[in-house]
Amino acid sequence: MLLKGKKILLGITGSIAAYKAAHLTRLLVKEGAEVQIIMSTSALDFITPLTLATLSKKPVFHEFFDPKTGSWTNHVDLGLWADLFLIAPISANTLSKLANGSCDNLLSATYLSARCPVMIAPAMDLDMYQHPSVRKNLGTVASFGNIILDAESGELASGLSGQGRLMEPENILEKVVAHFVSAEDFLGKKVLITSGPTQEAIDPVRFISNHSSGKMGAAIADSFARRGAEVHLVLGSGAIKPENKKIKIYPVKSAQEMYQESARVHRAMDICVFAAAVADYAPKNVATEKIKKEGEGMAIDLVKNVDIALTLGKAKMPHQIHVGFALETENEAFHAKNKLEKKNFDLIILNSMRQKGAGFQLDTNKVSLFFEDGHTEESEILPKQQIAEMILQGIKKIPVKI
Template sequence: MLLKGKKVLLGVTGSIAAYKSAILTRLLVKEGAEVQIIMSTSALDFITPLTLATLSKGPVHHQFHDPKSGVWTNHVDLGLWADLFLIAPISANTLGKFANGICDNLLTATYLSARCPVMVAPAMDLDMYQHPSVKANLKKLKDFGNIILEAETGELASGLSGQGRLMEPEHILEYVISHFSKSQEFKGKKVLITSGPTQEAIDPVRFISNHSSGKMGSALADTFADQGAQVHLVLGKGAIKPDHASIKIYPVTSAEEMYQASSNIHHQMDICVFAAAVADYAPKNVSAEKIKKEGDGMTIELVKNIDIAYTLGKLKSPFQIHVGFALETENEEFYAKSKLEKKNFDLIVLNSMRDAGAGFQHDTNKVRIFTEEGKSFESELLPKNQIAELIIKEIKNLPVKI
């Protein structure tokens, strides 16, 4: 019973997929979860409270006040009771209310007052799911720190086929189990992560930069936060932001700003991960006005930026872990191992530009990891969140005590 002792508050909204909430309730209870259920008014047209009450072994809530019994349902108490608030299915209507703070029923009031993690599983027709307003509302919820279980693809109630089906109850159960089984090995540990590109100004409208998206750094930040760490993310301009609401973000633009933000907190950190693609050089002179196009060419004198990882590596204490990244195109292992030693890393992650689907901009990555002790590990091409888990696993295996 993988969910024994866990309290799951299940929200059910008006969707033809509401019948699957009965299956989901049964699966949750079978795994040992204590389940309470809130239904929206429109959900009552699709499945009866009696069915869900029988399966959950408890009352089903759908109104603040029952005029027959005189019982008052306290939405604040429900939100405080739960370890997880799971809304499956969530309709486009309720999704819009959640995203915009509209509070007109027991379910939406409980959502706004809940302190536990919130997980939502959308269900709607193909064109509704693809509508810009629905996409924007899903993004809002994700930005709020909610967990989105994307709709699955298949035959829909309308007769169309495409994305919009409620995730199957068995798959939702897997996500719930995974949510509660995440390791908290880094609880209380402070982690500094640098992520994304830096921009070095040429004039007020032009700059030197690179193709980094910050996706790898963001995945690492989310994974560390999921495992209990206090994450401090120094994030380059335009980089992808993480999902986890607890992550503290320090927005920066230039290499100098990234160094200042990192050095200010470095001494407080237990782990430092230098995942940013920092520009090696910057223009020596930055024009105060836009440089006009004249002649057939232009020469810009560049000066070397501070090497953030190298500089902070010299200040590293015996109780700190430093992790670096290397993106190479030739003699890859040699250059990665050279950086491992020169910058005082405990571990370095090598990306090769030769690997299709890896490196900048991609949602996937393929890495080789080298440790100071001489150990190495090579991954398959995997989504960056899975690569983040592999990197963190290797950090856990380091002999350094933190």
């Protein structure tokens, strides 16, 4: 039984595809999962709680207070109980609630309380599924780190044919099993990640920095931690912090501080991801007092900072994997491939400033992955959490070391 011991919270919303939830419940239980079902009120019009309770061998919840028994259903306890919250099907209405933090029923309240991974399987008519508002909401919930199971194509209840069908229960089961298999595929691995900007002091008030938010590094750190790794994050000042509390964070400001913290733990690491936007240069002399505004201009002598990835790349041990990032504005692939070789990377991720929806400060990104063996993979514009998962899958393809 592939899901033995796993606790799955199954959410069912108001869609004609709700009838498939019975078959899905049976498949999950057959694989050993403990299934607790929550229904939205509108889902009651499509399938009965009695059917689902019989298949799951548990009472089905759909309201906060049960007047028949006088009992209160604690959405917080439900959210903390589960190893996975699977919402299948999810309607456009409930999707909108999840995207905007609306909380007017037991299912949406439980979603906001859940600490486990959330997997969402939409089902609706093809024009609804392609509507800009629905696409936006799917992107939003994906950016929260939720897993989207794209609707399948085929004949729909409207009589039309196209994308919008709930993913078949057998395929959902496969995704659930794969999730738990991959959930610990980096178990025991020690991972170093650098993230965010560095700040190079000019005087006690001013500094040289860049626009990096650290969102990509935080997403990568969370993905590794979710999948069992021991994560060490060297984090630039002002950068976004990851959500996972188990991640060890080493706050730094300057490039030199980031190098020192990274070098201190580097030898013990299995995987190193250099995602920080490190300043190439720093002021040669840092004023001890605030520099007063005088004259029409000011010249600052700069000196080159330590190249963290290059320096640690020279110290890379045979079992270690090094992953780098490149942000380019011209001859992008050429420069990225040069860095791949020069810095002894196994994989380099190219960010492009030319793509709308990609780059600093945004929740989305578009990347190209260049591997040491010469092959390349490209993404679409996706939430950074999904880009992070793509990067981890790329790391798994690096031979022998993992």
